[in-house]
Amino acid sequence: MARMLTFNIFRYNPQDPASVPHMQEFRIDETESMTLFIVLNRMREEQDHSLQFDFCCRAAICGACAMVVNGRPGLACHTKIKDLPEKITLMPLPVFKLVGDLSVDTGTWFRGMAKRVESWCHTKKVFDPTAQEERMDNALAERIYELDRCVECGCCVAACGTALMREDFLGATALNRVARFMLDPRDERTEAEYFDVIGTDEGIFGCMGLLGCQDICPKDLPLQDVLGKLRKKMAFAAVNNLLPSFLRREIKL
Numbered sequence: 599m600a601r602m603l604t605f606n607i608f609r610y611n612p613q614d615p616a617s618v619p620h621m622q623e624f625r626i627d628e629t630e631s632m633t634l635f636i637v638l639n640r641m642r643e644e645q646d647h648s649l650q651f652d653f654c655c656r657a658a659i660c661g662a663c664a665m666v667v668n669g670r671p672g673l674a675c676h677t678k679i680k681d682l683p684e685k686i687t688l689m690p691l692p693v694f695k696l697v698g699d700l701s702v703d704t705g706t707w708f709r710g711m712a713k714r715v716e717s718w719c720h721t722k723k724v725f726d727p728t729a730q731e732e733r734m735d736n737a738l739a740e741r742i743y744e745l746d747r748c749v750e751c752g753c754c755v756a757a758c759g760t761a762l763m764r765e766d767f768l769g770a771t772a773l774n775r776v777a778r779f780m781l782d783p784r785d786e787r788t789e790a791e792y793f794d795v796i797g798t799d800e801g802i803f804g805c806m807g808l809l810g811c812q813d814i815c816p817k818d819l820p821l822q823d824v825l826g827k828l829r830k831k832m833a834f835a836a837v838n839n840l841l842p843s844f845l846r847r848e849i850k851l
């Protein structure tokens with residue numbers, strides 16, 4: 599028998615001075631193959647046109663529909679209702695600026711992050727449009743692609759105790775981005791230059807290894823592995839100059 603679902607949804611419009619943060623109850627009958635994305639659209643169409651939430655691709659690609667579902671950050675379009683209990687609480691992602699109800703501004707945060715970690719290939723080569731495309735080893739291209747699959751949903755940031763406590767912490771997605779450029783042979787940054795970007799308390803040394811990021815990432819990025827290797831690599835980058843040459847180590851990602 600189809601279940602009757604009860605949703606408690608955070609409502610607040612920061613643009614409206616009369617709006618007060620509160621929870622609103624919605625009831626909806628479950629249908630086959632229902633996702634949270636379908637539920638929210640039905641609620642907005644049938645019950646309350648003012649309900650705010652974001653979506654674009656419906657296929658876990660754009661990262662726009664992230665929210666906190668029963669205390670756990672996740673993508674609404676990727677969340678199957680059959681996996682949830684009958685009572686469901688929806689909150690907006692913390693850390694990011696609230697636009698209204700379940701909608702948050704992840705774009706500004708991610709743009710700021712991209713600037714902080716200088717998220718582009720640093721090279722002294724002058725671009726030559728007539729040059730042959732440089733081939734990259736397939737296995738290496740796949741390793742870069744594995745880290746490049748981040749959809750910038752913000753779930754790992756919302757699930758990280760350090761990011762919740764510290765606005766200046768870069769977060770797993772930013773550290774993963776740096777690892778992606780470290781692997782890329784077209785980026786000519788030295789280890790010392792990378793150290794300036796992430797070898798700080800706001801960067802890799804601020805990460806307390808809580809691993810909420812790894813548990814929550816809807817794209818299953820290997821964040822635990824990336825963070826562990828980055829920490830080791832940056833620790834050696836810090837002390838290599840103080841060590842005799844036979845003790846120096848370059849850690850591979």
Ligand code: SF4
Pocket residue numbers: 747748749750751752753754755770771774814815816817818819
């Ligand atoms: Fe989302 Fe995963 Fe990227 Fe974090 S690393 S922003 S959880 S896709």
Ligand code: F3S
Pocket residue numbers: 757758759760761769770804805806807808809810811812825
């Ligand atoms: Fe946060 Fe992940 Fe580190 S949850 S503390 S970034 S291991």
Ligand code: FES
Pocket residue numbers: 652653654655656657658659660661662663664673674675676
């Ligand atoms: Fe694009 Fe959910 S709508 S990730």
